[in-house]
Amino acid sequence: MRKIDWDKIKTRLDALLVLDEYLTDPSEDWIKLVIKTEEDYGLRYLIDNGSGDSLDVILTDKMILIKGLDHESSLSQFAADEWNQDIIDSFYKGLDEKYVSLYSEDQKDETTFLFDSFERFHEFVTDYYSITVDEDLLRKLYKDGFLSDLELNQLIQEN
Incomplete structure (x- = not known):
């Protein structure tokens, strides 16, 4: 499998932004898919399809923070039979307060996944895909x- 070039993530997000700017009538800014802002902590890209799915990508010199909402996902509290605020709160536990403070309480509730560490990534992968992994x-x-192809085949553990 080809290696992801993390340095190109910004370039690809910028490419999506350029297309979105070009294809969106200025009088209809409210339907833009991508919004980019330059903040004191780094660059921020908000991608929102307007149908209940969003991705917030924050690029700093020390980390990449990715927060997403998939309103139909079984991991989303919006799809749960009963709301469990502890799940939402656990996403933000241990995250530097300067990043937590970027989100309002409503925006925090609109979180299906947030990862800035391997542990959070591991939890998302195993829960979202309902798999056991090496x-x-x-x-x-x-x-x-x-x-490698061999490692990919070994990644998912059969139950």
């Missing part, structure tokens, strides 16, 4: 952005 291989994928 933790060492998943850690390698998280750190390096790629696995």
Whole structure:
């Protein structure tokens, strides 16, 4: 599998932004898919399809923070039979307060996943895909952005 070039993530987000700017009538800014802002902590891209799915990507010199909402996902509190605020709160536990404070209480509630660490990524992958994985291989994928074909085949553990 080809390695993800993390340096190109910004370039790809900018490419999406350029297309969105070009294809969206200025009088209809409210339907823009991508919004980019330059903040004191770094760059922020908000991608929102207007149908209940969003992705917030924050690029700093120290980390990449990714927060997403998939309102139909079984992991979303909006799809749960009963709201559990502890799940939402757990996403933000341990996250530097300067990043937590970027989100209002409503925006925090609109979280299906948030990861800034391997542990959060591991939890998302195993819950979202309902799979058991080789933790060492998943850690390698998280750190390096790629696995060999053999490693990919070994990643998912049969129950």
